[in-house]
Amino acid sequence: MRGSRLPWVLLIVVSAIGYGSGPLFAKWIYPSGFDWLDLLAWRHLLAALILWAIVLALPAGRAALRQIRLRRGLTAFGLGALFVANASTYFASLTWIDASLAGLMTYSYPAIVAVLSIFFAHAPSGLRPWVALAIATGGVVLGVGGISAGREPEPIGLVLGVASPIIYSCYIILAARLGGESKSGTGASDGGGIPPLAAVPLSLAGTSFGVFVLRLAAGRDLLPLPIPESALLPILGVATVAGIVPIGAFYAGAQRLGAARAALVSTVEPVYTIVAAGILFGEQLTPTQLAGGAAILAAVLVAEWEAIRPAKN
Numbered sequence: 001m002r003g004s005r006l007p008w009v010l011l012i013v014v015s016a017i018g019y020g021s022g023p024l025f026a027k028w029i030y031p032s033g034f035d036w037l038d039l040l041a042w043r044h045l046l047a048a049l050i051l052w053a054i055v056l057a058l059p060a061g062r063a064a065l066r067q068i069r070l071r072r073g074l075t076a077f078g079l080g081a082l083f084v085a086n087a088s089t090y091f092a093s094l095t096w097i098d099a100s101l102a103g104l105m106t107y108s109y110p111a112i113v114a115v116l117s118i119f120f121a122h123a124p125s126g127l128r129p130w131v132a133l134a135i136a137t138g139g140v141v142l143g144v145g146g147i148s149a150g151r152e153p154e155p156i157g158l159v160l161g162v163a164s165p166i167i168y169s170c171y172i173i174l175a176a177r178l179g180g181e182s183k184s185g186t187g188a189s190d191g192g193g194i195p196p197l198a199a200v201p202l203s204l205a206g207t208s209f210g211v212f213v214l215r216l217a218a219g220r221d222l223l224p225l226p227i228p229e230s231a232l233l234p235i236l237g238v239a240t241v242a243g244i245v246p247i248g249a250f251y252a253g254a255q256r257l258g259a260a261r262a263a264l265v266s267t268v269e270p271v272y273t274i275v276a277a278g279i280l281f282g283e284q285l286t287p288t289q290l291a292g293g294a295a296i297l298a299a300v301l302v303a304e305w306e307a308i309r310p311a312k313n
Helices: 002-032 036-057 059-066 070-093 099-106 109-120 128-145 155-178 196-217 229-257 259-265 268-281 287-308
Strands: none
Touching: 002 036, 002 070, 002 229, 002 259, 002 268, 036 059, 036 070, 036 196, 036 229, 059 196, 070 099, 070 155, 070 196, 099 155, 099 268, 109 128, 109 155, 109 259, 128 259, 128 287, 155 196, 155 229, 155 259, 196 229, 229 259, 259 287, 268 287
């Protein structure tokens, strides 16, 4: 069990690093004149185009798409459209709050996912995951509550930062159900779910469509053009490193681990984000926030120690 779970734990860590790179790319893009809605338009359009090209070029990808029934394909597409609400609130919040704080606030979602999984998915078994969840939640509370005096964020930024994990939690549970997860087992154990090679490109197409609808509703051009030269590489980065990689990796990993356990492992993301933001942008965290980050890492170790501990000789 330990050996079979470790690759999927690592895949979720890769997903967390990819997602955690999103606010870093955003901080490079925003000074160019692009706002969060411009970023989302290019992020998801490029991600969808690149991934569709890859999937259609692979025999396994074409086979996976041929096996999808229309109803399930539309479900994956609609799920991608729901992701727009999560991405919109998250990237919009970065207009008013630090990338490091946004990363910490987002990680109230594992607790929400764990509770929802009791009713709609495969809840964690045993005491260890729940203890780890409590530690991780405490780490997030320390991180958000450790804002130093004189650096209080705008209320609108906090509201958006809170809305994002709630929406994302619902998205994760629905994605887990799409992947075949039920109350009795994970997607891999229960079978019957849509494989990642079909689910992820369909979902990304839905997200891109949702962003375009949002832009039209806001009276914006369908695509922001031209792309500022200084924003070109960060946009490619947010579409691939912070788009295709984390969305696909999380979906595949959650099929094996279950939504709740995958969400818990993902709490390494804010640790990565706050360290990288500190190095790249000089954002500083208080000792309380650093303690929160340490608690998050400890929680992952508690939850997955059996999978990641060194093997005995």
